[in-house]
Amino acid sequence: MDFDYDLFVIGGGSGGVRAARLTAADGKKVAMAEEFRMGGTCVIRGCVPKKLMVFASHYSDYAEEAGTYGWDITLGDFNWPSFQKRLHAELSRLEAIYTRNADTAGVEILHQRATVKDPHTVVLADGTEKTTKHILVAVGGTPFVPDTVPGIEHAITSNEIFDIPALPKKILIVGGGYIACEFACIFNGLGSEVTQYYRGAQILRGFDDEARGHIAELITGQGINLHVGTDVERLEKRDDGIWVKATDGRETLFDVVLYATGRTPNTKGLGLEDAGVELGRHGEIKVDAYSQTNIPSIYAVGDVTDRIQLTPVAIREAVAFHETVFKGNPMKPDHSNVPSAIFTQPEYGAVGLTEEQAREEGPIEVYCAAFRPMQNAFIEKNERVMFKLIVCATSRKVLGCHIIAPHAGELIQIAGVAVKMGATKEDFDATVAVHPTMAEEIVLMKTPTRVHN
Template structure:
């Protein structure tokens, strides 16, 4: 690699790119990384981190409203201070973004605060500087998009939530995936009137059907107005607000509309054609199992590949790639049994197969429960917890776990270890529960709900 400026150059300073660069540098490679916008990428700056901080803020309001049921007569929700939340959120984002930059320096990688584009398969333009590399990793992530309807420019996209100067009094959220539901819940929890418009009959397309039903009920119970089965026709300015007209002819007046209808790989203008790479659907970079493109020395990780767009997945893939290329430890990150969570109110989490998918592969037993957790039996809030195990009738292995309820994400992380390890239903049954908790339900589901497939 001595004929090149770098052994490895990473385009993009998000979670996957930075992890790949750090590990490669630790293995002794000469590494360069370019980031044109902000270190830490979407997750740290306009995704997981600032969103979770706002979710916490919304939860405090709920706790204050429930406090009198537990004897806290002096506590009240009051009026939310949006500027105070924004200041705290943005300070934490700056801190974490700075850590990413320092991690690269400590590892010995050279960071460039610049845009990098391809000149040819081994050469990049990095902020006007010509740089060559033996291997290149594309890790530019994704960007939000607006639907192609008249007036779409009047709506916000997910990144814009973190630029709002004040809490919207009333807002319409379009979409029913992770981002849409999380934004709808946190804004409702902070005091906004929220309408949720989506095409499907139930939110969270692709997830377990029972979980989707429980989620729709949970959204409604907190006062979010659901409009399922609606397509979009146009968006118009009306006075100080906007009006969204749906395909069925309904018009929803709103203070603002935020589109959370999808993201696409951020490859526009990257010069893939000059590198000899043909983009896939929506501009993604097609890769092999080893994350290689059609150019064997150019790789891609993270959301730009449109494989499984989750921050921990990008990080794991970036680490495995660096070990393979420079650490003499060839391996690939697994995309099987990846746990994930939706930070709604209450949150949902899942790992493994849904009932619908598992039933197509063979007979399965379903164990499920819905109940009011202790906290809400006292506070009288209409919040239910839903828990479910999908079990192979032949092997007895637990194929999937699904939950909607308080601490779902924290609980599912531990359940994921068991499922990845191949635990059976009998392993769950022989585990002593921690009482009193909601989590113990996962090891006390003795009665089969039904058998399918």
Template sequence: MADDTYDYDLFVIGAGSGGVRASRIAAGYGARVAVAEEHRVGGTCVIRGCVPKKMLVYGAHFAEDLEDAKNFGWTIDNPKFDWSVLRDNVLKDVDRLNGAYTDTLKNNEVEIILDRAVLTGPHEITLGSGKVVTAKHILIATGARPHVPQCPGNELGITSNEAFHLEALPPRILIAGGGYIANEFAGIFNEFGSKVTIINRSDQLLRGYDESLRDRLLQISVMKGIDFRFNAEFKAIEQTEDGCLKVSMTNHEDLVVDCVLFATGRVPNTEGLGLDKAGVELGQHGEIVVDRFSKTSVDHIYAVGDVTGRVQLTPVAIREGQAFADTLFGGKPTAVDHSCIPSAVFSHPPLAGVGMTEGQARNKFGSIKVYESDFRPMKNVLAGRNERSLYKMVCAEGSGKILGIHMIGPESAEIMQAAAVAVKAGLTKEQFDQTVAIHPTMAEELVLLR
């Protein structure tokens, strides 16, 4: 396989989830592989994204669990929360994962180059050190970064990257955005005792998720004490004499807070990589345009993960990295199917979905069948908590084929993973009905829908 014309058979720029998987699999096929990473091995998900965030979500759940424990017979006197303990333990585990990912690459004989890499020729890469190397194939897996809205004083705010490193919890925090990152951090900080306000430039949360679930999350979030300001865009952020932040916005009064967190989407990391010199085509949002096999407009240059703007989810990047390596070095042409991808929002409570929403199904098919279960989980009943869960199944008229499943409630993401297999396999409502329930569980509602 080795081509002595080049220093490497594959040079990967970016050691996140997609880049690491592609590097490891390609090396396993016998390719000479190097991966360049200017930050830390592991990428957004492991270092400053879904993994540390989920640990904060776990920590936040204890706020309600400790309160609910009283009705289950537990006496817990004067519970206290120490942000620095959770923060430091989370960052310690991030270090562990960074080491594990590094070891994985080394064990597969992938050369790790901790430096910036830029394309400076058709097959040429120049490192930050000035060293020039060549590769027969190049994979761009540089991910994406948080978008920061343009307004005077925006440098006073933080993004999700910095949220994991806060010295102390802000008493009052303004979170900008209506997507999953905004709602997840809203739930986290609210449970930790911060006064949370979400502002969003539109009047909708979580576009792309089923409307019933979005409405339910909004109702529950308001009930938990989170404030919302819709149709609001930043005018300016100013620092006051006492160190607070005064935020002015459209359609609403000014607000004084201690921290502003931008959660307004993510931008593909394509700037300064030399892609224009290499002739790589970019889309209107700066994403790398690729075909179904992750090939760019240049035959020997590929891209996977968030930098392509296809689906910005870690498991998708991993699948794309695997498929790329199998196709190019394993002799097994593989294209990732980006349809029917399950996803979740780790809000309080979490919501999850797979397949078409009710609105999408009606727009496409017109006549459909929708089954719902609106119930109060058993644990909430005994705890005296009025919070209700909602499960929804969208089916084709006549055949009963399941087009989508959507749910909000405790452990929704855990339940959805198994349900997504059924939707992907094209199962019907009747087949769910024929499955015996596991009682008492929340998941049994999926086979009892009427």
């Protein structure tokens, strides 16, 4: 059978674009449909704009510290419209690069929604049907908002946060995951009064318990009104803001209510069920180790599969897909020891197992140090950093590394190499410290703080 394309990609994010570019560069006929903007969540309304807001939010703290260090600095209010204009210009620039790179590789870009009709047919929003030998679904995720909360239509999500018309004086952030915690720190740094509700007992569920507690203490100390065990009962739009009643009975007015209560795979209305594709209970596309669904011609990569929701992982999955399907080189994406960073203030970088996970696997030693780094101690700032290594008691391999410190995202990238290579605690000990730095602590911790047999 002759097909219109060798590969049809649904979704123009990092994973989809990488797969499409590689396949088209190999001389295959490739099309890509993107209904919103090229670049996907990461570039347009995720990692990139968020990190730029993180950068902006740091300067208030920098200015305060500079004064203590002897600089005569007076900082005015944050100019949200000025920043927002520059932010949108940067996102447009990046979107153009994504589009140009795909186009240069030979990908036919269709700026409209596409759904799956059957294992070899997709339908465009204008009704056009296209046939293809392979379909790759890379539509990512979408923010989850509970529809059972009265007045929820007055809240926004991380999709809309970059487009708010003014910097809120008072903002409520609902959620306890990394997105909620990051935006709490961002708006606190920009000068907003920040309240955060999380219905669970502690923020950052799924991360290392000791690190979770450390970050909760830090952000509370920075002035974020964190309330765990608390949720929203209902919201009302009023003349002077959004009235929120919490489950603990408190009633408060906010300028903006941001829901950051998780993300779900963006598969609704995509036609996958009709095509026979098996989905999980949260709408995620079920795939095997090679990103193939139960329908042999249909594959999926990235957040839509709900494996590890990180942009670099989606790109690795896309490369493995291309190698497997079009290069005759079966390749499984490696999901072990993937480093990650949470851009709170300070940041949290992690790779490998948490202490709780490692205890389930066998006897371990835990090395942990929390201290005031030189930069803070000099100005009598009480904020502490934390370095933690989790070590297998038998093999001596470092199973997990957790860092809470300024630029922890940069530090964990380097530490991640060592953990991925299987470095032992003795390898860390044998490495000469770089002095004076915070990070030297990672090779200076000699005595376990805890031992679990």
